[in-house]
Amino acid sequence: MNIRKLAWKNLLRRKSRAVFTGLGIFLGIATFVAISSITSQMEGAVQDQLDRFGANIVVSPRAEQLSLGFGNMTLGGTEVTYSRLTMADKERIASIHHKDRIRSIVPFLVTAADASGKNLVWMGLPAADVAGARPWWKIQGGMGLKRGEVLLGAEAAALLDKGAGGTVTAGKRLFRVAGVLQPTGEKEDGMVIADIADVQALAKRPGAVTYFEVAALCKNCPVEQIVAQIGQALPGARVSAIRQVVESRKAAVEQLRRLGFGVSAIVLLIGGLMVLVTVMGGVQERTREIGVLRAVGFRKRSIFSLLFWETGWVSLLSSLLGAGTGIAVAYIASPVFGIEHPSVVFSPAIFGAVAGLSLGLIGAIPPARRAAALSPTEAIRSL
């Protein structure tokens, strides 16, 4: 017989109280582990969804602004481009070390050209990539874009007075209007969009590319590394991450994580309070028993230790059970939260079990101190 065994025996005697004491910790840890596991997996899912919603890296030719002047007179400036991008560069981008993180590489060619007698900006991109590169476009009159067809921005359509099914001429070529974009508030509202091969032909620049848009799957991958690798693959190009996109994605995921931690913290706090209240009530009930123990020579420290061990056993068992339940709940509930490939995340379970044990022991300190401080006189009066 020692203090640990005495504590264990007492727990077995007061099963319902022990269960109630452990219930708070169990629920707290199970909730914490489930939310943390789901949040952790949702981060991946949300990141994936966000990554599908447009590019986050732009590759363009390196250029420098040169200002021209004579004496004190400024004659304006010009942009000097050191190199040009071509369709062949797509392969180079696709060959970087982190190629498995790249979801798409879309080449764009932007040029000014005649459109039914008006000088408009033409934007070319592979017809098959329109839906992936600009998933937010809403096209009136159809979705598909094929060679020999164009999409008109809202302002361009108004300027040309054309709609879906109409035609646009460019030099000697005739393009069918496949659809008209609803206003986007962006520059493409005034553009004519066509397959990149058609725009290259129109500009008489076969294989030319103005810039590439790269969409990287960035869950746990530093965009900066991908940017650096593309820069190495294309020394003449300027590669830059669209920070706004990257940061907004990080912020969205961070908010999700904070929500999870916030809810878990509240539940854990309630669990800790339940331990405190239950153990405190137990001390009141056990004044006589504490009196007997004091009478047979238990020191204050031994009484404290007894209460501490009792709560320690309950906290340990309920934390382990809560962590296991949390993992199971997270696994089962994952599909409900859009997680396609649920997995077991152990780190929240380990953290949860340790936190539950700590919380239970911290919650036991005030009642254990109270029990230890109970004067033998007060305790013995109930004998």
Add this chain to the structure above:
Amino acid sequence: MEPIIHLKDVSMVYGGNGTRTTALAGISFDVLQGEYLVITGESGAGKSTMLTILGGLQVPTEGAVRIGGSDLSALPADGLADFRRKTIGFVFQAYHLLPYLTARENVMVPMSPERVPPREKEERANDLLASVGLAGKEDRLPSQLSGGESQRVAIARALVHDPPVLLADEPTGNLDSATGEQILDLFSGWHGRGKTVLMVTHNKANLSRATRSIRLRDGQVEEDRLLQSFSAEPAAV
């Protein structure tokens, strides 16, 4: 002979906020080692207060208490706990066994905080239970024992550290006369080994085995009477 218990002008006053109750009023007496002292008195005479002071469970508001060479009023809380564990064995009227522990485990409770091998603790408890006639009942819970058997377990628990002084508060109060006699036999046997017994009781039949009696009245010693001679064997304190 040096007294094992020495009380000098011991007073105990309870209360506050204008309400004061004097439980003991300037009591002085000595108890020699090997005495079997029975303290009697009506309810409210101060018997139980006397016992808790002698047991180091409370400190008197006035006066000095020395037991086995220790000045109880000078001991800190942990010192008093050690004193109770080593010097005093308590036996209560209502046994106060822990209901979720077996007879053996109840006897082992005072040894719980000690770093003694479990086997040693068990052997000590088994020996004590055998000495009070409970061999074979070590694994029974208090609910499976009779009143007399429960009191025997309580006595075994009180003797686990072989204390020189045994304090008993109405140990036969809840027992029939035959069982009470058996319990008193145990006290007599233990007293016969040179130990000191202090018993608080209403029952005048308990006086037959005592060497001395003190009757309290209104917190004072009304009568201090030597009943029979005794032989004091050396007992370690």
